[in-house]
Amino acid sequence: MTEVRKQKTEVRSQKTEVRRKKIKICSLFSVLCLLFLTTGCGYTTRSMLSGKYKTIYITPFLNKVDITQEAYSANKYRIYRPMLETDITKKVINKYLFDGNLKPVKEGLADLVLKGELIEYRKDPVSYTSNSDNVTEYRININVNLSLWDKQEDKLVWAENNFNGNYSYFTSFASGNVIQVPEETAVTNAVEDLARRIVERTVEQW
Numbered sequence: 541m542t543e544v545r546k547q548k549t550e551v552r553s554q555k556t557e558v559r560r561k562k563i564k565i566c567s568l569f570s571v572l573c574l575l576f577l578t579t580g581c582g583y584t585t586r587s588m589l590s591g592k593y594k595t596i597y598i599t600p601f602l603n604k605v606d607i608t609q610e611a612y613s614a615n616k617y618r619i620y621r622p623m624l625e626t627d628i629t630k631k632v633i634n635k636y637l638f639d640g641n642l643k644p645v646k647e648g649l650a651d652l653v654l655k656g657e658l659i660e661y662r663k664d665p666v667s668y669t670s671n672s673d674n675v676t677e678y679r680i681n682i683n684v685n686l687s688l689w690d691k692q693e694d695k696l697v698w699a700e701n702n703f704n705g706n707y708s709y710f711t712s713f714a715s716g717n718v719i720q721v722p723e724e725t726a727v728t729n730a731v732e733d734l735a736r737r738i739v740e741r742t743v744e745q746w
Contacts, residue, residue, distance in 0.1 A: 596642040596742070597650035597691070598633050601625040601684065604657040621727070625658045628684070631735040632656075641743045652697070653689040654742065658682070659702070663723075669713055676714040678723075680730040681706045688742060700741070705734020 603625040632654070636644045647653065660683040667677040687699040707730035710718045721729075 593651045593690075594643060595645045595650045596636060596652040596654060597647040598629060598636070598644060599647075599653060599655045601629045601632075601656040601658055604659050604685075605661060606659075619661050619663055621661050624661055624682070624727075624731075627728075627731050628656070628658060628682070628734060631731050632738055635735040635739045639739050639743065647691075650691050652742075653691050654738075655687045655689065656738075657685040659685055666708060669715075674713040675711055677708060677710050678726070679706055679708040680723075680726050682730050682734050684734065684738075686738065686741070703734075703738070703741070705730050705732075705737055707733055 605620055607620045633644050636642050642652065660681070662681040662683075664679045664681060665675040665677070666679050668674060669676055682705045683702050684705075685699075685701045686703050688697040689695065690697050707726050709721045709723075709726040709729075712720060714720060
């Protein structure tokens with residue numbers, strides 16, 4: 541009987557040791573999975589940007605909106621907005637400063653040069669009241685042409701036309717639980733959206 545108890549005790553000890561090893565293996569596997577998820581799946585914009593590019597010069601945006609087209613009915617929601625190109629330039633510079641991957645500098649010190657043209661500002665109606673032509677929601681669309689240049693090698697890195705930033709907002713005619721904002725605030729938010737997308741396009745898509 542003593543020998544039997546001894547054998548049973550040894551078996552239980554072996555099972556306990558096996559369970560401990562399984563727990564250790566599972567714990568190690570969990571740690572490895574966590575490391576994989578945080579380093580393999582996660583990323584920063586810095587990892588997507590070529591190491592030789594550290595500074596950027598933002599050329600003041602040009603206003604290329606064709607005001608001669610304003611009279612055409614097909615473009616009746618196209619609007620000429622003075623100094624909008626200046627607001628875009630300032631916001632883009634601020635976004636680069638906030639992002640931190642490319643430092644805005646003077647042209648002579650830059651690795652990259654960003655050039656932009658404002659080609660369209662639109663205030664498009666999205667929805668109306670059910671019993672009238674009163675607009676309840678507008679979408680501000682700002683379109684620009686962009687090009688990014690390697691200043692040291694004097695070559696085009698990429699170019700993109702009709703690059704868009706936008707923002708939708710509700711008017712005083714909107715009913716229900718919606719947040720109404722003034723048009724000026726909507727324009728500011730659209731410029732903010734455009735600047736954010738420009739910076740993301742520059743530092744992430746290489």
